[in-house]
Amino acid sequence: MTQTVFAPWDDPNEKPLIRFRGVTKRFGEFTAIDDLTLDIFEREFFALLGPSGCGKTTMMRMLAGFETPTSGTIELSGQDIAAVPPNKRAVNMMFQSYALFPHLSVYENIAFGLRRDKLPKAEIDARVLEMLKLTRLEKFARRKPHQISGGQRQRVALARSLAKAPKLLLLDEPLGALDAKLRQATQFELMDIQEKTGTTFVIVTHDQEEAMTVASRVAVMDEGRVMQVATPEKIYEAPNSVYVADFIGDVNIISGKARPAETGTFQLHWADAHAPFIAASDHAFSDGQACHLAIRPEKVAISSERPAEAENAVQGKVLDIAYLGNLSTYHVELSTGLILKAQTANTRRISRRSFTWEDPVWVSWTATAGVLLGQ
Numbered sequence: 001m002t003q004t005v006f007a008p009w010d011d012p013n014e015k016p017l018i019r020f021r022g023v024t025k026r027f028g029e030f031t032a033i034d035d036l037t038l039d040i041f042e043r044e045f046f047a048l049l050g051p052s053g054c055g056k057t058t059m060m061r062m063l064a065g066f067e068t069p070t071s072g073t074i075e076l077s078g079q080d081i082a083a084v085p086p087n088k089r090a091v092n093m094m095f096q097s098y099a100l101f102p103h104l105s106v107y108e109n110i111a112f113g114l115r116r117d118k119l120p121k122a123e124i125d126a127r128v129l130e131m132l133k134l135t136r137l138e139k140f141a142r143r144k145p146h147q148i149s150g151g152q153r154q155r156v157a158l159a160r161s162l163a164k165a166p167k168l169l170l171l172d173e174p175l176g177a178l179d180a181k182l183r184q185a186t187q188f189e190l191m192d193i194q195e196k197t198g199t200t201f202v203i204v205t206h207d208q209e210e211a212m213t214v215a216s217r218v219a220v221m222d223e224g225r226v227m228q229v230a231t232p233e234k235i236y237e238a239p240n241s242v243y244v245a246d247f248i249g250d251v252n253i254i255s256g257k258a259r260p261a262e263t264g265t266f267q268l269h270w271a272d273a274h275a276p277f278i279a280a281s282d283h284a285f286s287d288g289q290a291c292h293l294a295i296r297p298e299k300v301a302i303s304s305e306r307p308a309e310a311e312n313a314v315q316g317k318v319l320d321i322a323y324l325g326n327l328s329t330y331h332v333e334l335s336t337g338l339i340l341k342a343q344t345a346n347t348r349r350i351s352r353r354s355f356t357w358e359d360p361v362w363v364s365w366t367a368t369a370g371v372l373l374g375q
Contacts, residue, residue, distance in 0.1 A: 009039065016040060025062065033069075035225075043200060045201045046200070047205060049205055049211040107132070110159045114164065140156075171190075187213045217229060236296075239373070255270065256270035259288070283374070292374075300340060300364070300365050302342040305362065312364060312365050312369075313363070314363060316340065316361060319339060319357070326346055
């Protein structure tokens, strides 16, 4: 049985659940969101990723109804939501602090919104039990928030947010308070819950690994603008700018001037008296155009001799070594002063390092290993 790939953004007939159309938000002189146009689809797990102050929380607050756009429109299921108050939107928001009621039990916390909607008791009970099961909290139903762990509190907040079956759930840095190991486990739980409920999740995070793990698509933001929206693989393998390449993961950036070579390849003249590097690209670069080659360290090989077949190879010396358990990253300084990072997998239990500090080495990569960027 072939599994269909979830990619509604590639289907022109799919109607987005959320549409931002030319949305700008100003606070006095400061522009928090600058002419934003963006579609988010039903059942998506969508991540807004960027440094502090890039506008991601403002976008979320506008979706929740706590802020209104200065100009432009936001639609939810085809309806302009500008005039709809927060409590009337099919949107729920889960805050970083979880905002649980300390005096209420886990059960009562989850039931809170349903009681306010005056639902029949049997319906409330059934829904709360469903949420407890979904978040694996049945055993903790009678406990108060202070009697459970941080990870469990996080799940209570999630259960409470999902109890009213919103069309859209907004998560503001939801895992910020958890330690690294728990964070990782909770990321997979979130994905699982999102898939089971079919709710559209929009998560705000500055943690790139988190965004890359959970999201179907990621919007990388900077200063109120969306720089690129794509799947995690595309963002990593085919960034559209140096900013995006640099923001996601580790990367080498080599700047120079392009010169068209054979079809689909370009020479990158990066330093006088050094042979140009060869880079493949589908995009056209004019002769002499300033450009940047972005290459991930894991795509750069390190060796003591110059590899015979290498399309790009340059000599340097080992300046630094970062041992990360499963990987080692070598910082290699070239004669121009440029430092390139090369990564090797530590496949054997105790591998004798082939290279050490100050060793002369060659770094090499293929013509298709990097991405040539104009900006």
